[in-house]
Amino acid sequence: MRVQWSTSKAVNASIVQFGKSAKLGGHASGGARQYLAEFGWHHSALLPGPLAAGATYFYRVGDGVSAWSRVLSFVAPAVMAGPDVPVALSIFGDMGYQNSSTRPMFIALEGLAKHWSASFTYEMLRGQIDRGEVNGVWHLGDVGYADDSWAHSLNSFAYEANYNGYMRWLEPIAARVPYIVSPGNHESECYSPACMLNPHAWVRPLSNFSAFNSRWTMPFAKAHGATSNMWYSFDLGPLHVVSLNSETDWKGAGEETTGDSHLKEFPAGSFGREGEYLAWLEDDLSRAAQARAAGGGPAWIVTGSHRPYDELERSHGALFRRYGVDAYFGGHHHSYTREAHRYDGGSNETLLAVVVGGAGCDEMAQVPKSNQTGMGRASFHAARYAAGVLKANKTTLTWRLLDSADGSLLDEVALTR
CATH class of the missing domain: 2.60.40.380 (Purple acid phosphatase-like, N-terminal)
Structure with missing residues (x-):
């Protein structure tokens, strides 16, 4: 710990x-x-x-x-006792800091929402922890939206004040259960007007995920060759959890060579040698698959990163199929989608692919409950503020999406073996 x-x-x-x-x-x-x-x-x-x-x-x-x-x-967590102990993990992406009532939006353009809230998900999560319903949290990138702080404070450098405020706000959660984070595009840099007017003082020190990699230390040291928060893995009860890097260090990544502003003056990536990340991933998945086959490792291999699986499929899909990855969780899109993704090559094998990026942020307004497809379909979509809980034991993997505003069940699916 x-x-x-x-x-x-x-x-x-x-x-x-x-x-x-x-x-x-x-x-x-x-x-x-x-x-x-x-x-x-x-x-x-x-x-x-x-x-x-x-x-x-x-x-x-x-x-x-x-x-x-x-x-x-x-x-x-009891799951520290080994792979036979059941686990429940809260999973979501794209959670901002508080809401537009406590932090008013002085400007709403370029995809920003005038009225929004992350407080529904925050309060639901605190309740789950109080009741002992989850053993940990996995936040799939876009952690607090410090780079959007300019919309709340137009004439000043507010990145650090926003990030510090978010961390204080998060303390009642993160001080009590393990809080795991993956990198998202909003961690890449600061591109506010204040930063751009003084790039030497602000943009360069905040470029290439520097705040993310300084404020957080994930369990990469035990992940067989991982060297930073950008990619790592760990075992949690019957889960082998792999935090992927959707942002850098492979051809076609969202921030492959530059940060979210895509200005060439502020490069991103190169957290490993060329090809190192995907080589590490294959080695990690191979180890997990071998341990599972031998009966001594976690029963389920679960992967996730900030972006939807479709954006990683060309570079990651063959590895997922080869080593029997069971599920993938992503965010980035501020909504929810769940589908059984069929691998290429005519195989009947499928991957549970989930986008759960609707925790609430300053780029997402709430929508009515009617804006969703029916629960239990092979493909399901919802756009409410929501977060999910992944429960696992040795034989069953259950995913449930809960409405953050009232806790009601929006979607549920189970895998068995």
């Missing part, structure tokens, strides 16, 4: 004190990064394991001397 936090100024050490009681007898030391001068430091420390599955741990973060946070707590 890794703990992450930020400080406004540099400190001498990055320390977590933790334990099963308020005595906090455990100790973990980490490190800190700064990607933008005068805008704080971002700390991370890995708690030494193994933690006792199902046990409550208390913790606080600080400098090891006098500056400490308040004491927080989390329950170590």
